[in-house]
Amino acid sequence: MAADRRIVIENCAIATVDAEDTEHANGHLVLAGNRVESLGPGPAPEGLENVERRIDATGHLVTPGLVNTHHHFYQWITRGLATDHNLFDWLVALYPTWARIDEEMVRAAAEGSLAMMARGGVTMAMDHHYVFPRGSGDLSGAIIGAARATGVRFTLARGSMDRSEKDGGLPPDFAVETLDGALAATEETVHRHHDASFDAMTQVAVAPCSPFSVSTELLRQGAELARRLGVRLHTHGSETVEEEKFCHELFGMGPTDYFESTGWLGDDVWMAHCVHMNDSDIEAFARTGTGVAHCPSSNARLAAGIARVPDLLKAGVPVGLGVDGTASNESGELHTELRNALLVNRLGPHREAALNARQALRLGTFGGAQVLGRSRETGSLEPGKLADLVLWRMDTLAHASIADPVTALVFGAAAPVTASFVNGRQIVEDGRLLHVDEDAIARSTRAQAQRLARIAAQG
Numbered sequence: 001m002a003a004d005r006r007i008v009i010e011n012c013a014i015a016t017v018d019a020e021d022t023e024h025a026n027g028h029l030v031l032a033g034n035r036v037e038s039l040g041p042g043p044a045p046e047g048l049e050n051v052e053r054r055i056d057a058t059g060h061l062v063t064p065g066l067v068n069t070h071h072h073f074y075q076w077i078t079r080g081l082a083t084d085h086n087l088f089d090w091l092v093a094l095y096p097t098w099a100r101i102d103e104e105m106v107r108a109a110a111e112g113s114l115a116m117m118a119r120g121g122v123t124m125a126m127d128h129h130y131v132f133p134r135g136s137g138d139l140s141g142a143i144i145g146a147a148r149a150t151g152v153r154f155t156l157a158r159g160s161m162d163r164s165e166k167d168g169g170l171p172p173d174f175a176v177e178t179l180d181g182a183l184a185a186t187e188e189t190v191h192r193h194h195d196a197s198f199d200a201m202t203q204v205a206v207a208p209c210s211p212f213s214v215s216t217e218l219l220r221q222g223a224e225l226a227r228r229l230g231v232r233l234h235t236h237g238s239e240t241v242e243e244e245k246f247c248h249e250l251f252g253m254g255p256t257d258y259f260e261s262t263g264w265l266g267d268d269v270w271m272a273h274c275v276h277m278n279d280s281d282i283e284a285f286a287r288t289g290t291g292v293a294h295c296p297s298s299n300a301r302l303a304a305g306i307a308r309v310p311d312l313l314k315a316g317v318p319v320g321l322g323v324d325g326t327a328s329n330e331s332g333e334l335h336t337e338l339r340n341a342l343l344v345n346r347l348g349p350h351r352e353a354a355l356n357a358r359q360a361l362r363l364g365t366f367g368g369a370q371v372l373g374r375s376r377e378t379g380s381l382e383p384g385k386l387a388d389l390v391l392w393r394m395d396t397l398a399h400a401s402i403a404d405p406v407t408a409l410v411f412g413a414a415a416p417v418t419a420s421f422v423n424g425r426q427i428v429e430d431g432r433l434l435h436v437d438e439d440a441i442a443r444s445t446r447a448q449a450q451r452l453a454r455i456a457a458q459g
């Protein structure tokens with residue numbers, strides 16, 4: 001039986017990120033099948049049966065795998081464009097190019113995005129995909145296929161846009177779907193791909209794009225659809241001052257009040273950014289259990305501002321980290337967001353008390369699992385939870401002189417990933433992906449980026 005297969009990992013530091021932040025300076029883990037069976041200080045117990053593999057992890061820190069809570073994979077083939085723009089100008093510059101994507105491009109971009117994250121310690125990822133040009137093929141299927149191939153646990157947030165320029169929205173008319181078309185396609189995607197089981201590798205969320213690209217009716221009916229189907233809800237919210245102004249002008253209220261009025265606050269909702277929140281907005285998120293995907297690099301790249309993460313955490317709001325699309329965060333890595341979350345928030349009013357290294361690690365692991373609705377199953381290292389974990393190498397030039405491994409991981413350079421496991425299956429070894437060809441992906445993403453640029457230039 002595959003479930004009996006054991007992997008023993010020993011001689012490593014362990015940061016479990018459980019409720020007590022339990023750590024072991026020198027400990028062991030036993031994986032059985034796709035679960036963590038046991039862990040603790042010192043060597044593994046003697047006499048374990050069916051041990052398929054024993055890993056001497058001397059010099060390593062083991063943490064739960066990183067969880068990415070906000071991304072747009074397709075943007076992998078439009079990186080490095082509109083580099084000196086704010087959000088609205090950047091969107092207007094890129095929409096015409098994005099409206100030309102097709103299945104082949106989206107598959108390559110998804111492979112690139114996933115590969116970059118996975119080799120840097122991400123074990124659970126999501127893609128908020130909201131551009132579905134007519135006749136572009138099975139984009140959702142292509143994205144989910146890429147996630148399966150890479151081996152990461154995955155949530156597809158099936159996005160949509162139906163408020164174009166003619167309705168006062170930001171996207172051009174040719175880049176949007178109809179209300180009914182978007183709802184029907186979203187429901188079909190949930191039926192086809194969503195798996196509600198404990199160890200699900202693929203889930204689907206309902207995810208209209210943002211207040212300035214989606215009709216009030218799509219938000220309202222999207223929320224009803226998600227609750228009828230029992231899946232989560234995701235969107236962008238309170239990202240910039242321009243969005244705040246847009247909401248006041250069109251709806252006579254700020255983004256959070258607008259979301260509440262359309263059924264978009266709740267413990268089954270998570271929202272990207274949440275930068276421009278006043279005290280009562282934060283209170284509303286805390287009261288309803290609405291989660292936040294904090295994307296510090298993207299917020300800096302687009303000059304959006306600094307999200308009030310310390311205040312959100314103090315209020316009890318679930319917060320995870322997000323890369324965001326790589327057209328606004330060209331690195332595409334999540335481990336650097338641990339550090340950026342800490343540094344960016346220390347530039348805010350809470351200064352050095354804003355976040356510490358362990359809080360940053362929690363945002364990138366357990367917090368992410370919480371906002372994706374998977375914290376019962378993953379996000380911390382505890383017996384019975386899924387075996388999603390990373391072995392970070394801490395004994396090389398980059399980190400060896402830092403005594404505390406969690407400090408080294410968060411404050412130091414991006415740590416090498418010796419091994420990464422998802423669902424008990426190894427997907428990374430010595431920084432290389434085991435189930436996909438990184439060099440082939442690099443070539444295909446370049447070719448598809450060039451093809452998209454060519455097609456977009458033709459108009």
Ligand SMILES: [Zn+2]
Pocket residue numbers: 070071072236272324325
């Ligand atoms: Zn985004």
